Amino acid sequence: MKAGNKIPFMTIALILLLLLPFIIRSNYILHLIIYVAIYSILGMGFSMMWKNRLISCGQAGFFAVGAYTSTLLVTRTDLSFWWTLPLSGIASAFFAFIIFSAALRAGPLVFFGMSLVSSFIIMEVLGTVEFFGGWEGILDIPSASIGSFFFYGKISNYYFVMILLILNIVVFYALYKSRIGRAWTAIGSSVSLAEAQGINVYRYRLAASTIACFFAGVVGAFYAQYQNLLVPNSFSFQLSIYVQMYALLGGLSHFIAGPIIGAGIMVFLPEYLRVANEYQPIYFSILIILIVIFLPGGILSIPQRVPWLAGKFGKKKEESVMVNE
Amino acid sequence: MPLLEIRGLTKHFGGLAAVNNLDMDVNKSEILGLIGPNGAGKTTLFNLINGFFPPTSGETRFKGDVISSLKAHEIAKKGIGRTFQQSVLFMESAVLENVFTGFHLNYKSGLLSQFLHTREARKESNDIRQKAFDILEFLGLASLKDELAKNLPHGHQRVLGVCVALACNPELLLLDEPVTGMNPQETENMINIIGQLRDRGITIVVVEHDMKVVMSLCDRIVVLNYGKIISEGSPEDIKGNREVIEAYLGREGAGANVA
Ligand SMILES: Nc1ncnc2c1ncn2[C@@H]1O[C@H](COP(=O)(O)OP(=O)(O)OP(=O)(O)O)[C@@H](O)[C@H]1O
Ligand SMILES: [Mg+2]
Numbered sequence: 001m002k003a004g005n006k007i008p009f010m011t012i013a014l015i016l017l018l019l020l021p022f023i024i025r026s027n028y029i030l031h032l033i034i035y036v037a038i039y040s041i042l043g044m045g046f047s048m049m050w051k052n053r054l055i056s057c058g059q060a061g062f063f064a065v066g067a068y069t070s071t072l073l074v075t076r077t078d079l080s081f082w083w084t085l086p087l088s089g090i091a092s093a094f095f096a097f098i099i100f101s102a103a104l105r106a107g108p109l110v111f112f113g114m115s116l117v118s119s120f121i122i123m124e125v126l127g128t129v130e131f132f133g134g135w136e137g138i139l140d141i142p143s144a145s146i147g148s149f150f151f152y153g154k155i156s157n158y159y160f161v162m163i164l165l166i167l168n169i170v171v172f173y174a175l176y177k178s179r180i181g182r183a184w185t186a187i188g189s190s191v192s193l194a195e196a197q198g199i200n201v202y203r204y205r206l207a208a209s210t211i212a213c214f215f216a217g218v219v220g221a222f223y224a225q226y227q228n229l230l231v232p233n234s235f236s237f238q239l240s241i242y243v244q245m246y247a248l249l250g251g252l253s254h255f256i257a258g259p260i261i262g263a264g265i266m267v268f269l270p271e272y273l274r275v276a277n278e279y280q281p282i283y284f285s286i287l288i289i290l291i292v293i294f295l296p297g298g299i300l301s302i303p304q305r306v307p308w309l310a311g312k313f314g315k316k317k318e319e320s321v322m323v324n325e
Numbered sequence: 326m327p328l329l330e331i332r333g334l335t336k337h338f339g340g341l342a343a344v345n346n347l348d349m350d351v352n353k354s355e356i357l358g359l360i361g362p363n364g365a366g367k368t369t370l371f372n373l374i375n376g377f378f379p380p381t382s383g384e385t386r387f388k389g390d391v392i393s394s395l396k397a398h399e400i401a402k403k404g405i406g407r408t409f410q411q412s413v414l415f416m417e418s419a420v421l422e423n424v425f426t427g428f429h430l431n432y433k434s435g436l437l438s439q440f441l442h443t444r445e446a447r448k449e450s451n452d453i454r455q456k457a458f459d460i461l462e463f464l465g466l467a468s469l470k471d472e473l474a475k476n477l478p479h480g481h482q483r484v485l486g487v488c489v490a491l492a493c494n495p496e497l498l499l500l501d502e503p504v505t506g507m508n509p510q511e512t513e514n515m516i517n518i519i520g521q522l523r524d525r526g527i528t529i530v531v532v533e534h535d536m537k538v539v540m541s542l543c544d545r546i547v548v549l550n551y552g553k554i555i556s557e558g559s560p561e562d563i564k565g566n567r568e569v570i571e572a573y574l575g576r577e578g579a580g581a582n583v584a
Contacts (some may be wrong), residue, residue, distance in 0.1 A: 178439040179432055179450070186426045189415040196375060196409075198401035198430040198493050 017162055021155045030154035032271065034226065036263045037161040041168050041219040042239075043246040043259025045212030048172065050247065051184045051255055052205045053191070055112045059243045061119035062213040064235035065092040066220025068132060071141050071230055081144040085221045092217025093210045100209045104202055111209075119240055127232040137231035144225045157226050164222055168215050172256055175211070184208060238281070242266070245288050251298025261299050326389060328353045328497060328528050329374070334383035334393075336369055336552075343369040345552035346383070351497065351530055356523055358543030358560075359532045362572055366552040367532040368410055371499045375407045376400040387497070402430055406495030410502050410532075412482040414474040420485060421470040424457035427492030431456075460488045464518055480511035487518065498522065500531040504538055516542055540564070548572065 021030060042059045049056045066088035073084040095118075103114035127135040144151045144160070151157050175181050183204050186194040195201055224230055243259075250262030266284065275283045295301060327350035336344040343366045351357050359367050372378045374385055376397035385393040392400050415423045431453055432439070438446045461467045464484050469477065474485060483503055490498060503519065504512045512535070519542060523529055533539045539546060540560045548556040548563060550572045556563060563569055 174440055174442065178436075178442065178446075179429065180436060180439065182426050183429055185418070186415060186429070189417060190413050192377065192397075192409070193413045193415065193489070194429075195377070195397035196401055196407050196493075197427045197489065198398045200396075200398045 021158050027154045030158050032267050034154065034157055034161050036260070036267045037165045038219055038223055039243065039246055039263035039267065040165060040260040041215055042243045043250075043263055044168060044172055044256060045216050046243050047247045047252070047255040047259055048175075048184075048208050048212040049205075050188075050252060051176075051181075052187045052208045054108055054205055054209065055244075056115040056209070056212070057112065057237070057240050057244070058115035058119035058122075059212075059216055060235045060237065060239035061115075061122040062092045062096055062216040063220045063223070063239070064122050064126060064232070065095050065213075066217025067224040067230055067235070068126060068220075069217065070221030071138055071224045072132070074142060074225075075138070081142070081221070081225060085218060088221035089214040089218035092220065093214035096213035097206065097210045101206055104205050104209075111205075116237070116240075119235075119237055123232050123235055123237075126235070132232075133230065135232060137229055139229045141224050141228045141230065143228060151225065157222075161219075161222055161226075164219055168219075169256055171215075176255060180204070180207070242284070245284060248288065249291055249298055251300035253297065254300045258298055258300055265299065327351060328388060330386040331374070332384045332386075334370075334373060334385060335381045336366075336373055336378060337381045342552050344373060344380075347552065347554060349547060349554065351528060352545075353528055354523065354526060355544045356519065356529045356531065356542055358539040358546040359530055359549060360534070360536075360539055360546060360563075361549035361555075365549040367549055368501055369552075370549070371407060371501055371530075371532065374400075374499060375405055401493050404494065404496040405499065406490035406493050406497070407499040408483075408486040408490050408501055408503060410505070412479070412486055414482060414485055414489065416475040417473065419471050419473055420466060420477070421454070421457055421461060423474050423485060424460055424488050424492050425454055427489040428453045428457060430493050457492065460491050463521075464488050464491075465514070480507045480514075483507065483511075483515065484518065487515075487522075491522075495527060497528045497530070500529060500533075502532055502534065504533065504535055512538065 020033070024030060024033075042063055045062075046056055046059055069088040069091040070081065070084040073079045073087065074081050079087075099114055099118050100111060103111045126132045132138075149156075151160055176184075183194070183199045186197065186199055187201050187204055191201055246262035246266055247259045248262065249265060250258030250260065252258060254261075266287075269287075270280055270283060273283075291298065295305075297304070329349075329351035331347055331349040334344055334347045334349075335342060345366075347370070359370070361367055369378070373380050373393070376392070376395055376399065380393050383393070384391055387400075387403055387405060390403070392403060392405075395403070415426055418426065432449060434443075434446045434449050458467065458470065461470055464487060466481060466484055466488060469481065474482065477485060483506075487498075487500070487503065500519070504515050507515060516538060519529060519531065531539070531542065533542075540563075543560060546558065546560055546563045547554055548566075548569050555572060556566050556569050558566075
């Protein structure tokens with residue numbers, strides 16, 4: 001898409017987002033949309049690391065760090081939620097920085113392992129250490145408020161999370177368009193060539209992981225005040241894997257749109273297919289296996305596949321010309 | 326003072342000494358040929374010079390500074406560029422984008438202004454894009470600037486590799502088998518390019534199996550076998566050297582071209 005086409009498109013999308021709660025008028029669907037937004041932010045973080053060919057299995061853990069930081073600060077000190085929102089991001093980013101600055105020295109494989117392990121450890125610590133509320137979790141977390149207005153309902157939280165999502169998209173987009181993003185692309189394309197061109201691969205990878213986890217932490221704080229309760233088990237390894245699935249389903253080479261589309265499909269499809277909760281993991285697994293086999297580029301690669309589809313239906317000649325080239 | 330000084334450089338892979346106590350100088354503005362049979366350690370030597378591997382022992386100095394303790398990205402910053410034996414490119418990116426990305430080190434504007442896309446940052450980006458285009462034009466790839474790197478024919482990919490390496494403004498350029506797999510016309514073109522680069526003041530070390538190319542291009546030749554220098558001299562000296570001929574004949578018949 002050309003920049004010129006983008007602006008009207010963006011305006012329409014924004015207006016639509018703004019009006020959506022009044023079009024939909026279903027609290028349940030709004031609730032699902034809020035979840036799509038949360039998952040999208042987590043998924044975009046995963047994608048930012050994936051852009052550097054790092055696979056994180058720990059986004060749930062960093063999400064949890066944000067959620068608990070905000071909650072503990074709000075409930076144990078009299079800090080306003082609005083201060084804890086950035087602080088949650090910073091806490092999560094700091095955590096990521098410490099863990100990954102060590103792990104990345106040893107390479108992407110150790111990064112993979114450490115992200116997995118840290119996610120487990122975070123959940124264990126939150127569950128077993130009494131200070132963090134134990135396995136029963138923390139109840140009665142106050143909703144965010146501005147003056148006497150509380151973010152209780154779905155509509156206010158919908159707008160809240162949309163602001164976070166848009167902020168996240170804008171920041172990521174600006175990063176991807178800058179030379180930082182170009183360095184990330186270079187690393188994802190060939191680590192040796194990137195190094196040979198003077199790119200400090202270690203530092204750029206660390207930056208990507210830290211930024212990604214910052215946003216996971218911020219949305220964690222949102223989640224805590226939205227749910228009004230936190231249970232360690234909701235930050236399990238399963239969530240980290242789902243986050244990866246969103247990115248994969250949408251398309252791994254679409255670093256912003258991919259996770260959003262993926263999360264949207266994975267949240268809404270089971271609703272419409274009426275898949276029972278306990279069968280969801282099976283349904284997701286089958287979906288992912290099908291995607292990996294038949295659409296390795298994800299849902300967003302379908303448009304590029306259209307010529308191929310056309311070739312299947314009677315345009316055999318063009319296809320053979322392409323093969324000969 | 327030589328541009329690059331290599332002293333006692335050694336690299337062990339397990340029990341194998343791929344580069345073995347090597348002493349070598351590269352002088353400013355020369356084209357130095359590095360030849361030797363397969364597995365002689367030529368690529369390993371490049372990987373040591375540009376910092377991909379830390380040496381087991383020994384030292385390299387560039388313009389008098391020790392660089393053997395530096396990382397690859399720091400060595401690139403010092404002014405050493407390289408190409409790869411296999412075509413290593415940003416395959417999914419367009420030709421111009423490849424060179425543009427290669428210019429990573431040339432930015433002056435800070436990360437914040439880059440991130441905010443300030444006017445200076447955009448201007449700088451545009452200037453650098455222009456420079457990238459100039460390189461493509463200089464090496465004759467300008468008309469292909471929007472092609473994806475992976476779709477280029479082999480010969481053009483090799484040239485693009487040189488373009489990308491030039492983007493970090495190297496004073497010393499290491500070329501690993503630049504004409505391998507090229508047809509005679511492409512080879513001719515590459516030889517011209519290398520000559521022109523030298524005329525622009527870039528010092529070049531070139532690893533190459535094609536003896537005709539080496540003989541016609543290089544000012545000086547170093548012959549490597551089992552990680553050691555077995556001979557060194559002008560193309561004429563090397564042509565008549567028995568040891569060199571044997572080293573080649575011992576491994577592959579094609580080496581007979583040497584004589
Ligand atoms: N990363 C590595 N790990 C282990 N052994 C290696 C590594 N790189 C090179 N070697 C070994 O070191 C020796 C020298 O290899 P090198 O690639 O430097 O040879 P070369 O002179 O470039 O050969 P060619 O002409 O085939 O490219 C070989 O025996 C090779 O198997
Ligand atoms: Mg080699």
